[in-house]
Amino acid sequence: MDKVKKQWGNIKVNINKINWSKFKPSKGGTGVQRNHKSVRWPITILLTIVMLVPVLTALFFSYIQTTKIMTERVEAQEEQITSNIVSTINNATAAAESTVEKLAMDSILNQVSAGISGAESQLSSRLQYISSGNRYISDAYYIPIGEDQDIVTTNTLSNADDLSEQLPWLESASTSNGIQWSKPYTLNGSTRIAVSRPLFGGQAVIGVLAVDLDFETIKKDVAEAKIANTGSIQIFTDEGIVLASPDTSLIGENHNEKPYFQTISNQESDSDSGIIYDDQVNGEKFGLYYEKVPSIGLTVFGMVNENEMSEETSAIIKTFITIILITVILAAVISYFAAGIITSIANAMMKIFGEVRQGNLTNRLKYKELVNFKNPFVMIKKKRSKDSHQANSSKNDLDPKGNEIHQIAIAFNETMDTFENTITTIQGNSQHVSEMAATLTELSDQTSSATSEVAQTITGVAEATSTQTEDTEETANQMKDLSQALNEINEAVGTMGGHADNTMILNGNNIFATQDVDQNWKETLGTMDQLKDQIKEVDGDIQNIEGIVNAITNIAKKTNLLALNASIEAARAGEAGRGFAVVAEEIRTLAEQSAQSSKDIQNIIHTVQNKSTDMVNHLEETNEDSKVQTEKISEALSASESVASSLEQLVASMIIVIQSSSVINERKDQVVSQLENIAASAEENSAGTEEVSANAEEILATMEDFTSQIKNLEDVAITLKHSAEQFEINQKQENNFDSNDEDNLSAEYV
Incomplete structure (x- = not known):
């Protein structure tokens, strides 16, 4: 960004150093005094516009395409990082469910239920191993149903007599028929989600086995996840409560009434992921990628702010302005020189036509008269060929193999030769009409x-x-x-x-x-x-x-x-x-x-x-x-x-x-x-x-x-x-015509 600003400053300094007075039109011109309007400036303006329009069009479409690509890239990054977080959550939930299922099949639980000595100590060791072996599992519980057994857990419960308040999932877990996930709850200052299953002894439930999914670890992952420059990951419950966000002030807020949350809640599609647009979040400039975790009732959003591409857009606009200014200057200079050459040719043509109007048919066009426009390019060219023009000023400087200007002058001179011959013929043949x-x-x-x-x-x-x-x-x-x-x-x-x-x-x-x-x-x-x-x-x-x-x-x-x-x-x-x-x-x-x-x-x-x-x-x-x-x-x-x-x-x-x-x-x-x-x-x-x-x-x-x-x-x-006889012609051509015999003249007339 600083490099672009430095280049922009250098360009403005170089533009200010240009001596624009050198580009003013010369008053001498071709030596023809004009009392009419000139087409120089209209041609200059028209050519400048013609050269500028394609550049502006190309820049406009380039800006649109660049912005589109950058937007797609940001949305792709949203999807990738959001999917990574969802994948992490799914892996953690799968690991928690697998842990509960494996622990439920362990024979140590039967020994604890049978009251075998030392069984509770072994179970406690295994629960400690489970909670310390996976960073996403905070605590594990074995809660027996009955008054003659103790609770085995890796956590310290403040009041064992009031478990339903500390463990809000316990009642529903004891009446369920299999694996069950609880809603997010807070225990000992940390947010958790518990996965539990009942243990059966015959037809009766003899206990509940549970594992806490540590949501504080997931919050750290969310805080470390960066999307582009201004984006972030946010996790919501199905009720719209913010569970995780880099902005800790948002955690606990209810976004159920927000338009983007209402949009995914009202969707009838079976898809658990997609992109939606919301005017309040970023003015619908970027999509909001969401992906649901239906197993635990969570929705993960990846979103960026409205000013995500402000720096990139500013740099692109400054670059485009620089290109436009350079194009305008080059187009104006080129158009001015081209218009000068056109007006120089027009003035030379008007001069020679004025002489023809006066009856003088002896003058012919020369290249130096057609290109008599005082601009740096022509002046340098004239300076290089000054000696050759002075050495033989009467010699025609037109090249039959030259450019279009040479061809115009040659064609005009040949036309004048033909016209002069016609007048000579008329003068000679008029005496024979009688x-x-x-x-x-x-x-x-x-x-x-x-x-x-x-x-x-x-x-x-x-x-x-x-x-x-x-x-x-x-x-x-x-x-x-x-x-x-x-x-x-x-x-x-x-x-x-x-x-x-x-x-x-x-x-x-x-x-x-x-x-x-x-x-x-x-x-x-x-x-x-x-x-x-x-x-x-x-x-x-x-x-x-x-x-x-x-x-x-x-x-x-x-x-x-x-x-x-x-x-x-x-x-x-x-x-x-x-x-x-x-x-x-x-x-x-x-x-x-x-x-x-x-x-x-x-x-x-x-x-x-x-x-x-x-x-x-x-x-x-x-x-x-x-x-x-x-x-x-x-x-x-x-x-x-x-x-x-x-x-x-x-x-x-x-x-x-x-x-x-x-x-x-x-x-x-x-x-x-x-x-x-x-x-x-x-x-x-x-x-x-x-x-x-x-x-x-x-x-x-x-x-x-x-x-x-x-x-x-x-x-x-x-x-x-x-x-x-009013037309002035070369005496040599007139003498040549008089030397012809009468028969040739009669034949030409016929």
Whole structure:
């Protein structure tokens, strides 16, 4: 963190050392006085924004992704450390339960119950060994039920006559049927949770055996567990009481009404762990991982504060601000230089266009005029090439293989060369336009002669008109033959319509039959699915039976163990326990038979399960084949429907053909009548040829007007020549043009 602050301070010092006055635009520029707005600053701002937007976008998404990763890492650490604490508690409870069970099977308890001398001392030693051998076990108890025996314990009870107050679990433990965990209680200033079980003598409870789980040790583990920078572990009872927390002021508080505790209390899920979010704890910035210990009624929470990542977030933001400032500075400098080059090129272009507007076509662009922007880069470049420019200032500095600026200048200069050549050509050719006018006069005379030839052509048109009349009569006869052919077509189409109707009826019957097959097949598929579901239910019932058989097997094992213990005890009893030993042996034999029967049942169940699995697989294969059959039936239905649609279209087309034939018959008479009209029109065309002859005379008069317009063209040519002479061109090009012969000029004009 200190290193980042130091780097940030160095960057601010270096920024303050920059001489920003060097970046101000030069007033000299290209030497062109501007009375208009410049695009330099808009371009600079636009390019800066364009370069800055991707950087800001990348930083924004990087910030989001970094924050997400850090949050996930903190939540993963919550889960890991919380799970470690829960694992420690589970191991401690398992060890306590195992200790109680093993101690309950110890024969020393029978000796204590029988009042054998020294038995209580041995039991006390074993209890001391238990409490000192496990750091999570504080004390162990053997509390007999009766007034003639003493309590054996590793703890010092203040008032043995009032055990129910010091040991609140004693009453419920003496009436239970097995292992039982108590609620947390306090004894001798320390928090404990007791695991106990009753000891039976026949049908009566003769004592209670218990072990205290030392919760003070667990509190130390919780205090030592660190989550990230601000996180901690807290342990609650099912009632919301804080049992352990690094903040000792919270121990004993009731958090049952807190939102996060209400959330896990109201959850209907069977899961004993998960992540929840609470606005009061950390503003829902981080999840609260919880894991329950249902065996002893505890819930362990791992949580961090709202400002867990404040230092990391501050460092990231400062780093991003540094990057943004550096990007803005670089983008502004680069954009300013780029805009300067653009405005320099624009000013040079405006200068040369101004000279062209004044009629000067001799000037050309040069690279040093285009890039005339006073910035450090260009000034250094100019300084390096100063000697070469001064040595040959008249030489063109454009490189045909140079960059885009060179290419722009070369293309512009070539355009100006072409424009100058065009003006030179106009100046040279304007004097020949008058000669062309004389040629046009001759063409007008030729046009008059051609007009007389047109009159002769009109006579030929009249002869062709009579031939047209004869062809019209022949066409009328052919129309009658066409009418007869159309009648035959109508009869054939009617026959086709009858066949199409029969085909549509048969196809409709086929569609109905296929639909019935499809419906029956779907019902069969439904029946197969029901059969498969029923087989799966039977398989589930078999699995339940298997669970029952496993329970019977466990009972048989325990019965066998009990019979073994009974045999041992009978052996100790000597002659008095011989009958009991026979009973124990019979019980062991029955237990072995029960275990063997359970194994046989399990083998049968496995066989039934395998067969039911094969049947389900076979039904699934049949179901897959059925799907293919269903698709084929659907394709057949679609094909039949397509055939019906095509037949309907065919019938519609035949109806259209019949209607069209009727229309043709109706129009036949009209066509014959029109052909007769055409013949009459041909006669009228003959009369029209006389009118065309009269129009030819009018054309001759028009040609005289055309001749007068040619004279006006000569005047326009003179005006064009004067206009072209206003442009200033290279004298060398003008002399080259004058040296060309007249034939070349005429050819160029054409």
